[in-house]
Amino acid sequence: MIPPPVSVRLAAALAVAALAVQPAGVAAEEPDRPSAAGRPNVLMILVDDLKPALGCYGDAVAQTPHMDALAARGVRFDAAYCNQAVCAPSRFTLMLGSHSTSTGLYGLGSHLRQALPDAVTLPQRFAAAGYRTESLGKVFHIGHGNQGDPESFMVPHFKDKVIEYVAPENVGGPITREEALFGNVMLDRIGQLPRGAAYESPDVPDDAYADGRVTAETVRRLRDAKARREAEGTPFFIACGLARPHMPFSVPQRYWDLYDPDELPAAEFVEAPDGAPGVAIKRGGEINAYKPIPDGGDPEPGSELAKTLVHGYYAGVSYADAQVGKLIAALDELGLAENTVVVLWGDHGFHLGDHGIWTKHTNFEQAARIPLLFAGPGVSAGAATGQLAESVDVFPTLTELCGLPTPRGPQPIDGVSLVPVLKDPAARVRDHAYHVFPKQRLGRAIRTDRYRLVEWIDHRVPEAPALLELYDYRDDPLETRNLAEERPQVVERLRATLADYPKPLKPGETPAQAAAKPAPPMTRAEIAAGLEAHD
Incomplete structure (x- = not known):
């Protein structure tokens, strides 16, 4: 039987939820759980390409007073990691609570409903519990042939630009490569389009760019949500996505002026780690979509261009911080702060020339580590934790x-x-975090307090030996040397941890296709558990 369209299934699920009957895949209400009217609101703030370059994370240069103040209200996770360091898959892991290796959603153009037509996303889970769910800005990734997941929210998504220019010298020309990719147009001729500017700094108000407009609309929605809650008792789940500091670094001049270029940090180690396999290294890529970066190359370490890009990134962080301040101020002014759980999450980190790499798309620390803040009812105030955390943890934590x-x-x-x-x-x-990045091989990683192991497997040649990386962050925080051959016992222990995870789906493989195959061999843990059961 062919299932009805997702939108129809969701509407039916929400209808039965309103009658206190849960939709398929959603557990029945437990007797001691509060009704929707007694539950806290949720405000999720998603920040694109934001690594922990924040004052509250110890960055002495970053001007981020509002995110720092939010951290002081709640709990800061100092060892939080994305599950895949690229926009669309990372956001899928957040909204599904599922690893990329469990869903096959590895690509920017991956379609959630083609892989998982019956998935219940985080906002759908809240909608079924009586929440009104809304999204604004960059929440799911829209672009590169991807339309996000319109079915996830109850009202139409408030979409605005990710790639945007307002400086006179950068407007009025033909569409640029990244504008086309994020606009889902001319996808068959991206290489023929001109490159856009990597940065601009006009003297304009915040709402000249999308993040200012998205923030203003979110504040308006918060006012409406307060009135709705007072009239109807309906709690809200609002996801607000900010585009900066994603490139281009198109940011109002006053945020650039917060920084002295001579005081900005430069990458301390600009070479590939000694002994790292070639598949782990990235050269060029996304950065080459922008001028004046050398086409097909990277900025020279220590060059004026590299310094300007670092300046632009920090300006973008401060611009995003100002928008966060407006959102938190609105919660305070509306009297919503005490009954609203706030989550601030970066979708992945960002390379600023370390290892000679720019942007993301790796398994290294600068790409994988993210800021993660929780504040609100049920959350300790003014605390930090070294607990290892993953993006997929946000889903069960919020529920x-x-x-x-x-x-x-x-x-x-x-x-x-x-x-x-x-x-x-x-x-x-948990005692480790798990993440992945697919290239010519699939690199799965285990990050503990001290180590990161990356195992690169080749799906095309299953019998090919894995390529391994091991880094010791206690003794070598800059990842200067791959220690996999020198510390075989550590490698063996962490590979055993990795072996306990389900067999990863191949890129392009759906869970249904994987389920149709013969069952994989039992893992070591399953064998041990079976032996114990028969002792």
Whole structure:
């Protein structure tokens, strides 16, 4: 039987939820859980390409007073990692609670509903519990042939630009490569289009760019949400996505003026790690879509161009910070702060010339590590934790914080709830983080407090030996040397951890296709558990 369209299935699910009957894939309400009227609101703030270049994370240069103030209200995760360092897949992991290796959603152009037609995303879970769900700005990735997931939210998405110019010298010409990619137009001739400017700094107000407009609209939606809650008792789930500091660094002049170019940090180690496999290294890529970066190359370390790009990134961070300040101020002014859970999440990190790499798309620390802040009811104030965390953990954490049933699918739920850590930052719920990046090989990584192991496997040649990386962040935080051959016992231990994860889907493979194959061999943990059961 052919299932009805996703939008029809969602509408039906929400209708039965309103009658206190849960949709398929959503557990029944537990008797001791509060009704929707008694639950806290949720404001998710998603910031594109934001690594922990924030004052609250110890960056002495970053001018981020508003994110720092938000951190002071709640819990800061100092060891949080994305599950894949590129926009669309990272946002899928957040909204599904599923690793890329569980869904096959590895690409910018991956389509969620083609891979998982019956998935219940994080906002859908909240809608089924009586919340009004809305999205603004860059929430799901839209572009590169991807339309995001319109079915996830109850009202039409408020979309604005990611690639934007307002300086006179950068407007009025033909569409640029990145404008076309993010506009889902001319996708068959991207290489024939001109490159856009890598940065601009006109003297304009915040709302000259999309993030200012998205923030202003989110504030208006918060006012409406307060009135709706007072009249109807309906809590809100609002996701607000900010585009900066994603390139181009198109940011109002006053945010550039916050920084002295001579005081900005420069990459300390600009070479590939000694002994790293070639597949781990990135050269060029996204950065080459912009001028004046050398076409097909990278900025020279220490060059004026490299310094300007670092300046633009920090200006973008401060511009995003100002928008966060407006959102938190609105919560305070409207009297919503005490009953609203706020999450601030960066979708992945960003290379600024370290290892000679720019932007993201790697398994290295600068691409994988992210800021993650929680504040609001049920969250300790003014605390920091070294608990390792992943993007997939946000889904079960928010459902538990807000009194919703524990998510159990229908998609794989790979995250764990961080609520014990939000209540006691010394608590621990996992001993490692897992992430992945697909290139010619698939690189799966285990990050512990001290080490990162990356195992690169070749799906095309299953019998080919894996390529391995091992980095010791206690003794070598800049990843200058691959230690995989020197520390075989550490490699063996971390590969055993990796072996306990389900077999990864191949790029382009859907869960349904994988399920139709013969069952894979049992993992070591499954064999051990079976032996114990028969002892």
